[in-house]
Amino acid sequence: MRKVLITHNELCVGCHLCEEVCSQAWFKEINPAKSAIRITELGNADWGMAVCNQCGECIAVCPTEALYRDKAGVVRIKKDLCVGCLSCVGFCPTRTMYYYAGYVEPFKCISCGLCAKECPAEALAAETLPD
Amino acid sequence: MIRVNNKWEIEWQPGMTIRDLLVACKFTHHYVAVSVNGRLVPAEEYDTWLVADRDEVQVIHIIAGG
Amino acid sequence: MEMKEITQERIEALRAGHKVLAEFHYEPRPVERGYAGKTLYVNVSTNTIGAKPVDERMKRTFIGGRGFDLWLLWNAVKSDTRWDSPENEIVIASGPLGGIVQYPGTGKSIAVTISPLTGIPVDSNVGGYFGPLLKFSGFDALEVQGIADREVIVFIDGNAGLVQIMEAPEESVNSHILAEEIVALFGQTPQEKQGVSSVSSGVGAEHTLIGCLNFSFYDPRRKLTRLKQAGRGGIGTVLRKKKIKALVVKYVGVKGDSNHPTDLETIQQVGAKMHREIYERDPIMFTMRLDGTNHLTKIMNDYDILPVHNFRYGSHPEAEKIYSPHFQKYFVYDAPDGCWYGCTLACAKFAAGLELRTGPYKGQTVTVDGPEYETVAGIGANCGIWDAHAVLEANFYCDAYGIDTISFGTAMAFAMECYEEGILTPEITGGLKLNFGNADAMLEALHQMSRGEGFGVIIGQGVRRMKQIFVERYGADPQFLQDIGMEAKGLEYSEYVTKESLAQQGGYGLANKGPQHDEAWLIFMDAVNNQIPTFEDKAEALHYFPMWRTWFGLNGLCKLPWNDVEPADNRTRYKGIEAAKVPEHVENYVRLFRAMTGRDDVQSGADLIRMSEAVYNFQRIFNLKMGSGTREHDAIPYRSVGPVTDAEYESRAERYDQQLRELVGVDPSGMTTAEKRQALRRYREAQYEKLIDAVYKRRGWNERGIPTLEKVRELGIDFPEVVALIEAHTQKGT
Numbered sequence: 001m002r003k004v005l006i007t008h009n010e011l012c013v014g015c016h017l018c019e020e021v022c023s024q025a026w027f028k029e030i031n032p033a034k035s036a037i038r039i040t041e042l043g044n045a046d047w048g049m050a051v052c053n054q055c056g057e058c059i060a061v062c063p064t065e066a067l068y069r070d071k072a073g074v075v076r077i078k079k080d081l082c083v084g085c086l087s088c089v090g091f092c093p094t095r096t097m098y099y100y101a102g103y104v105e106p107f108k109c110i111s112c113g114l115c116a117k118e119c120p121a122e123a124l125a126a127e128t129l130p131d
Numbered sequence: 132m133i134r135v136n137n138k139w140e141i142e143w144q145p146g147m148t149i150r151d152l153l154v155a156c157k158f159t160h161h162y163v164a165v166s167v168n169g170r171l172v173p174a175e176e177y178d179t180w181l182v183a184d185r186d187e188v189q190v191i192h193i194i195a196g197g
Numbered sequence: 198m199e200m201k202e203i204t205q206e207r208i209e210a211l212r213a214g215h216k217v218l219a220e221f222h223y224e225p226r227p228v229e230r231g232y233a234g235k236t237l238y239v240n241v242s243t244n245t246i247g248a249k250p251v252d253e254r255m256k257r258t259f260i261g262g263r264g265f266d267l268w269l270l271w272n273a274v275k276s277d278t279r280w281d282s283p284e285n286e287i288v289i290a291s292g293p294l295g296g297i298v299q300y301p302g303t304g305k306s307i308a309v310t311i312s313p314l315t316g317i318p319v320d321s322n323v324g325g326y327f328g329p330l331l332k333f334s335g336f337d338a339l340e341v342q343g344i345a346d347r348e349v350i351v352f353i354d355g356n357a358g359l360v361q362i363m364e365a366p367e368e369s370v371n372s373h374i375l376a377e378e379i380v381a382l383f384g385q386t387p388q389e390k391q392g393v394s395s396v397s398s399g400v401g402a403e404h405t406l407i408g409c410l411n412f413s414f415y416d417p418r419r420k421l422t423r424l425k426q427a428g429r430g431g432i433g434t435v436l437r438k439k440k441i442k443a444l445v446v447k448y449v450g451v452k453g454d455s456n457h458p459t460d461l462e463t464i465q466q467v468g469a470k471m472h473r474e475i476y477e478r479d480p481i482m483f484t485m486r487l488d489g490t491n492h493l494t495k496i497m498n499d500y501d502i503l504p505v506h507n508f509r510y511g512s513h514p515e516a517e518k519i520y521s522p523h524f525q526k527y528f529v530y531d532a533p534d535g536c537w538y539g540c541t542l543a544c545a546k547f548a549a550g551l552e553l554r555t556g557p558y559k560g561q562t563v564t565v566d567g568p569e570y571e572t573v574a575g576i577g578a579n580c581g582i583w584d585a586h587a588v589l590e591a592n593f594y595c596d597a598y599g600i601d602t603i604s605f606g607t608a609m610a611f612a613m614e615c616y617e618e619g620i621l622t623p624e625i626t627g628g629l630k631l632n633f634g635n636a637d638a639m640l641e642a643l644h645q646m647s648r649g650e651g652f653g654v655i656i657g658q659g660v661r662r663m664k665q666i667f668v669e670r671y672g673a674d675p676q677f678l679q680d681i682g683m684e685a686k687g688l689e690y691s692e693y694v695t696k697e698s699l700a701q702q703g704g705y706g707l708a709n710k711g712p713q714h715d716e717a718w719l720i721f722m723d724a725v726n727n728q729i730p731t732f733e734d735k736a737e738a739l740h741y742f743p744m745w746r747t748w749f750g751l752n753g754l755c756k757l758p759w760n761d762v763e764p765a766d767n768r769t770r771y772k773g774i775e776a777a778k779v780p781e782h783v784e785n786y787v788r789l790f791r792a793m794t795g796r797d798d799v800q801s802g803a804d805l806i807r808m809s810e811a812v813y814n815f816q817r818i819f820n821l822k823m824g825s826g827t828r829e830h831d832a833i834p835y836r837s838v839g840p841v842t843d844a845e846y847e848s849r850a851e852r853y854d855q856q857l858r859e860l861v862g863v864d865p866s867g868m869t870t871a872e873k874r875q876a877l878r879r880y881r882e883a884q885y886e887k888l889i890d891a892v893y894k895r896r897g898w899n900e901r902g903i904p905t906l907e908k909v910r911e912l913g914i915d916f917p918e919v920v921a922l923i924e925a926h927t928q929k930g931t
Contacts, residue, residue, distance in 0.1 A: 060531075063538045064391070065417055081388070084453025085298040085539025086465060090472020099469065101462035104453040136727040159499045162482055164768045164776075171769065191728070191776075192721045193768065194496060195483065195760040197571070197693065197714035 002073030003111040003128045004054050005037070011123035012047040014039060018115035018124060025114050026107065027100075034100050036109040037124075049123065052096040052109040058088035072128070074111050082106075135188050143184040149177040152188060164191040203381045211382060214367035218349065221246035221360040225335050231293030231456045231793040232256060236269065237336040237360065239351055241439055242283050242343030246360050251337055258913055262292030263320045263750035264812040265338045266309035267819060270318060271918075273342060276822050280313035280431070281438050283344050287410075289328065289396065289444070290338035293793055295753020296329030297539075298453050299468025300789060301475065302755030304329050304537020306412060308396075312430040312710070313406040314604070314659050315687035317820045319430025319710045322750050324536030324545065325412030325423075326394035329753070330355065330448040333455050345440040352383070355448035368442050371399040371647075372411035373563070373597040375443060376422040380415055383447050390415040392449035397442060398433030401598025404649035405657025407608065407689075408433025409601040416547075418532035423566050425536050425545065428601035429713050430688060431659075437599070451538065459795035467785050467792075468539070471758065475541045478762050485761055486534070489546040490570035491521040497574065501849075502694045502720055504579040506633050507610035508683050508836050509845050511694040515583040519573050523585035527551060542758050551589050555640045557647075558597075565593040568602075574692035575606020580613055581633030591643060598647045603713075604659060607689035609639055611660050611682055612652075620673045626652040660684040680835040686711035686825065695837050697852075698724035699881075700735040703888045706833040707739060709816045715756065716743040728773055736891035738774070745778070745802075747809035752790070758782070778802070811912040814896075814904045818919055821903060821926060828902040831889060839881045843870040846877075853877055903927065 019035035027034040040048040056075050059067045066081035067088060084104035089097045099106040113126030133141045133152065141155050149165055149172055165172045166189040172180050182188065226234075235248045251265075259268045266288040273286045287310045297303040306328030312319035331339055334355020341351065350365040369375045375397045384390035395413045402408025410427040427433075454461055479486050494516065497503035501511030527548035534543035549564045568588055572595075577588045595602045609631075615621045616631035623630060629638045629652050645653025655666060660682045667673040683690040688711025695701040701724075704717030719738055722728050729735045749756045764781045771780055783802040791799050799805070820826030839853075840846040846853055847870055854865045857873060861880045865873050893900060897908035903926050909915045 061533050061541065063533045063535060065387075083298050083451050083538050084465075086453075086469045087472055087533065087535075087539050087541050089469045090474075090541060091476045099465060101465050104461075136725070137730070138727045157499070160496055189726075191726050191768070193482075193763065194721050195757070196493065196718040196720065197490075197691065 001128055001131060002054050003126065005051050005109055005111050005113070005116065006125045006127050007049040007051060008123045008125075009047060009049050011121045012039065012049055013121045013123075014041060014047045015120060017118055017120065021115045021118045025112070036096075036098060036107055037115055038098075050094065050096050053094060054111065055093060057093055058091060058097055061087045061091045063087065072111070073131075075108065076110055077105060077108065079105050132184065133182055133186050133188055136190060137187070143182070147182050149180045149182060152182055153177070153190065156190065158190055158192070160192050160194060162193045164193060165189070203377055208378075208381050211365075211367045211378060214365060216364040217361050218364055219244035219246055219362040223248060223335060223358045223360070225355060225358040227457055228332055228455060229457050230459055230795055232261070233332050233335050233337045235336055236265065236338040236340065237331075237353070238340045238342070239360070239362065240343040241341065241345040241349055241351070241362060241441060244362055246362065248336070258811055259815075260293065260751040260808050260812065261337060262290050262295070262753050263307040263309060263322075263747070265290045266307055266320065267318060267812065267816055269338060269340050270309055270311070271815075271819055271822070273340065274311060276824065278311055278823075279316065280311050280435055284342060285311045285435060286340050286342045287432060287435055287439070288338055288340050289331065290753070291328030291332045292751055292753030294789055296332055296451070296456055297464060297468070297789065297793070298451070298537075299465050299539055300471055300758070300785075301535070301540040301542045302537075302758040303753065304540065305749070305753050305755050306331075306427070307750045307753070308410055308427040308432050310430070310432050310435045311823065312432070312688070313434045314431045314661070314689075315711050315825070317686065317710070317823045317825045318816060319432065319688070320750060320816075321410070321427035321429045321432055322715065322755070323410065323412045323427035324414075324425035324755070326391075326414040326537060327396055327412045327444070327446055329451070329537065330392065330394050330446045333451060334446055334448045339444065341439065341441065341444065344438060348440050348442050350442050351444045353446045355446060356450065365442050370437075370442060371597045372397045372424055372599055373593070376411065376413040376424060379413070379443055379445055380422050383445060384415070387417045389447075389449050391417055392451070393445065393447045396436070396444040397599070398436045399597055399599030399647070401595070401600040401643070401646040401657070402433035402437045404654050405600060405646050406431045406434050406659050406662070407601045407604035407657055408435075408437060408599045409595070410436060411596060411599065414536060416532060419547070421564065423536075423545070423547070424596050425566065426596060426601070428603055430710060431601070431604075433599040433601070456793060458793045460792035463788055463792035467788050471785065472539075472541045474764060475758070475762050478765065479542065482763065483761050485542050485544045485757065488521045488525070489544040489567070491524055491546070491568070491573060493570040494573050494578075495520045497693070498578075500721075500725060501697070503574055504610070504692050504694050506581050507579060507614040507681060508690070508694055509614075509842070510848060511696070513578060513581075513583075516578060518583040519577040519585055519588060524548065524568065524573070524589070527589065540755070542761065544757060544761075548589060551586075551593060553590055553593065554586075555590065555637070556594055556644045563593055565589060565596060568592040571692045572602040572606065575603050576609070576639065579606050579610040579692060580639055582636045582639060583634070584636050587636035587640065591640060594640070594643050594647070598643070600643070600646060600657070603691050604689040605643070606692065607683050608656050608660050608663065609642065611663060612656050614681055615667060615673070615678075620667055620671060625671060629653075659687065660689055661687045677841075680841045682834055683836055684712070685833045686830055688712055690837065693718075693720060695720065696839055699884055699888055700729055700738055702833060702838055702885055703735065703739050703892055704743075705837065706831050706885070707889070707892060708743070709813065709820065712833070712837075716746055718742075722774070722777060728777075732887055732891040735888060736895040739892045740895045741778070741806070744806045744809040744813055747813050748786070748805050751808060751812060759786075807912075811914050814909060814912055815914045815919070817898075817902075817904060818909070818914070818922060821922055826902065827926070828889065828900070831902060833885070835878065835882070838885060839877055840874055843874065846870050846874045899927070901926075
């Protein structure tokens with residue numbers, strides 16, 4: 001079982017509201033560089049939606065066991081164990097482990113679904129998938 | 132005759148590719164940069180790039196070692 | 198490391214034996230811009246402990262790491278200090294970039310001492326957590342002086358601000374058990390255990406001159422302690438002479454900003470970029486994450502560079518049996534293998550399930566870190582032992598006993614050749630049949646080193662002393678032993694055949710500490726790629742690369758992430774030697790250094806080279822202080838230059854004959870093999886002398902290999918004692 005934020009790129013209108021909701025929820029400010037989901041313009045009215053798919057490959061590269069999969073199947077970071085080496089950032093297959101320069105620990109999507117609730121285009125959905 | 136790394140001379144054969152030349156030189160290292168007459172050859176063309184007689188070939192082995 | 202649990206009862210027994218002999222309290226302060234600003238001095242003769250300040254000139258001149266080590270050691274020893282004199286020290290340091298977690302290869306410690314093998318300073322660069330944890334505990338370096346009158350442990354608690362010398366009669370001496378005991382003694386939770394690192398050796402170091410230091414780190418996934426070795430130059434022998442069982446540091450709380458850098462953002466950006474590069478490039482380049490340095494064995498054999506039978510030859514038909522796949526069978530990949538946080542190049546391989554067939558731990562199933570290429574080449578190929586299990590078993594026991602695998606392999610290969618040549622007989626070796634390929638004899642000699650008995654102890658004195666002993670006691674031909682004994686300055690060669698690379702002959706012969714490849718590794722650039730054909734080209738390479746590589750040691754860094762992976766566009770953006778410098782990575786280091794220290798005057802790679810040049814020249818002058826450091830000490834054995842015997846010549850006759858015709862200008866037809874060999878030898882030896890002339894000139898040294906006064910003034914190392922030394926030696930004339 002794995003709770004994942006599903007993206008429907010074809011529905012995305014590029015309003016960036018998800019980024020605002022995410023950074024507001026987790027960093028108490030509106031700043032796309034502090035969002036765990038990133039919307040990029042691909043041209044031709046297409047939008048790229050980069051967010052963690054909870055594959056968990058980062059867990060294996062963490063030297064301090066700060067990364068783990070919780071009961072809902074979401075990959076999470078124990079900040080007190082994390083030293084901030086950013087190995088996981090470099091080794092994320094989808095490049096969706098993020099860091100904000102100056103903050104020691106990285107951050108990622110934990111499939112909370114707040115952005116999905118706000119998405120006007122219904123391009124996002126927090127779903128629980130079977131393994 | 133093909134001159135390799137300004138050091139060795141290898142008998143040229145009709146239809147000889149970069150790959151054939153590497154084999155003739157016993158250059159087994161998988162990570163090399165090959166230039167023919169000063170021009171870098173993309174690695175994906177080693178099997179198809181034909182070397183001509185009297186070409187000057189440079190095979191740089193990229194290896195960090197100890 | 199033994200998989201057996203250490204019982205609570207055992208821990209209590211160890212603790213009951215502890216008696217504090219000296220104690221020092223200090224106020225822990227955060228590291229600022231990569232420096233703790235103090236060094237720690239411990240004397241185990243007098244049981245005194247103190248802190249020394251690090252001033253701005255020390256930082257500017259010596260940077261840190263090996264630079265600090267050498268400066269502290271210089272001030273501690275006299276020109277007649279020997280390795281076993283009480284004033285000799287073991288100095289261990291990280292460096293200003295040490296302990297960065299965001300960039301790979303930033304956890305190195307550099308250990309320095311007056312070597313029992315060479316009588317001059319030896320520096321050894323090693324992984325494990327000790328150096329960074331020492332710095333975060335408040336000390337840029339640790340000096341240990343004196344000789345204890347009983348077995349002791351030096352314990353540094355960086356969180357509490359406490360340093361103790363404690364009597365430690367009960368702990369094991371062999372590192373694979375001792376390191377586990379230390380972690381059990383000083384760490385409770387997994388986080389605490391990860392905050393404990395020890396430096397130790399083993400019983401083999403007590404009976405030989407080739408003792409190594411083991412630096413530990415705790416692996417929280419496998420729940421055991423792993424060891425990395427400061428192998429070269431017998432530093433472990435010095436540790437055991439001092440009756441020190443372990444140097445221990447404990448610091449819990451490492452974070453990505455523990456160094457308090459000037460500019461954390463830049464360090465993060467450069468680090469994240471590098472992690473990505475390794476993720477994308479390592480699998481298609483050198484597979485360090487999969488093989489460690491083992492990928493080299495096949496390459497060296499293919500190119501006639503793998504030392505076989507005491508460096509006689511460069512390849513062997515059976516070499517395939519010790520290629521990487523035979524070790525991969527033992528490797529376990531279930532955890533990140535960096536020897537410091539954030540090292541994604543992760544070359545430290547973890548071999549498990551090794552069932553020991555010999556020795557005191559026979560029958561036990563153990564784990565071992567490694568083996569490194571050098572171990573495989575030295576104990577395997579060089580001794581003709583084509584048996585992966587035997588190599589791993591020797592690797593395990595070398596680490597446990599505190600013995601350097603490189604000196605062990607090279608010394609063993611020398612003894613084996615002497616045995617095959619009839620110089621040694623079974624009567625002399627006490628029945629050890631030291632034929633090439635005899636794994637049992639190799640392992641038995643190793644166990645003898647641990648017991649302090651038998652011919653193994655003679656081998657453990659190293660090649661230079663063996664030569665002397667075999668000449669004096671067994672009437673061996675001194676010239677022949679000089680030719681085949683692979684040592685220079687008293688240190689055993691590391692494991693590359695240099696016969697076809699003049700530049701690498703210099704890389705070994707001119708290395709400050711003796712023939713270790715960490716100063717320069719130019720074999721392919723020189724002998725295969727032919728990129729440095731002239732003496733001037735070679736001299737330039739023997740200036741740039743040793744200086745560049747020295748810089749890693751000044752900063753607490755590992756060399757591997759510099760050129761064991763390259764950016765995808767490195768070879769299209771840069772040509773020739775420039776590409777071999779990996780300019781984008783040099784730029785990474787410039788940015789890291791500036792971001793850490795805030796030194797805005799550091800703008801380019803040339804500024805980094807200048808830092809190294811000061812320390813490198815200082816070390817050369819340190820050699821001079823200790824009675825070495827001049828041209829005659831840069832001499833190398835002919836085995837590293839060309840074929841010593843007819844059999845060697847004939848094995849590559851086509852190559853050598855061609856060289857006689859084309860390079861020497863001699864027609865080999867009609868000459869005997871011995872005549873051809875001698876003609877080639879005259880030529881090659883003259884080439885080496887010309888190379889030395891060119892390198893000395895490039896480095897700003899006189900023709901005897903002494904840095905000029907002008908040079909030392911330019912580098913800011915014109916301390917009164919330095920100037921006096923140079924003047925004294927220059928007046929002696931040539």
